[in-house]
Amino acid sequence: MAANRTFTMIKPDAFEAGNTGAILKMIEEAGFKIVAMKATQLTPAIAGKFYEVHKERPFYADLCTYMSSGPIIAAILEKDNAVEDYRNLIGATNPANAAEGTIRKIFAKSIEANAVHGSDSDENAEIEGSFFFSQFERIG
Numbered sequence: 558m559a560a561n562r563t564f565t566m567i568k569p570d571a572f573e574a575g576n577t578g579a580i581l582k583m584i585e586e587a588g589f590k591i592v593a594m595k596a597t598q599l600t601p602a603i604a605g606k607f608y609e610v611h612k613e614r615p616f617y618a619d620l621c622t623y624m625s626s627g628p629i630i631a632a633i634l635e636k637d638n639a640v641e642d643y644r645n646l647i648g649a650t651n652p653a654n655a656a657e658g659t660i661r662k663i664f665a666k667s668i669e670a671n672a673v674h675g676s677d678s679d680e681n682a683e684i685e686g687s688f689f690f691s692q693f694e695r696i697g
């Protein structure tokens with residue numbers, strides 16, 4: 558996956574609340590192109606694998622339960638400087654600290670149920686995008 562791409566999920570809280578369309582609108586209006594997208598539901602085991610880097614953290618078990626609690630949207634997004642620009646669009650992990658106008662400030666319910674995922678590096682964007690999509694499920 559090219560360095561101008563990032564990976565996102567619309568998490569169960571935002572999907573359940575019916576905020577998928579509004580979030581995708583913000584993403585497109587910020588200049589990101591959707592180059593892969595699917596609706597799916599994670600099992601606890603798949604959520605655990607995706608968040609394996611956090612397995613020593615106290616919130617890991619709850620996070621895996623939450624992330625498998627309902628449907629999500631997974632997507633690969635393309636834009637110049639995608640990883641950094643998308644982190645700026647979504648805002649801080651804890652919505653209480655997120656800047657006004659960011660996706661998490663507008664839609665997140667808590668530090669855990671924080672509406673969206675966004676990759677934190679080009680390397681992780683590649684790993685996470687490939688975790689969800691084969692080369693035949695994405696554009697380019």
Ligand code: ADP
Pocket residue numbers: 611616620649650668669670671673674675677
């Ligand atoms: P981000 O998603 O902003 O990159 P992290 O990678 O640190 O944040 O954490 C992954 C996810 O774990 C967060 O998006 C959130 O859903 C959850 N999380 C992070 N910190 C906490 C916490 N202190 N308590 C509960 N859940 C947390």
Ligand code: MG
Pocket residue numbers: 675677
């Ligand atoms: Mg992270």
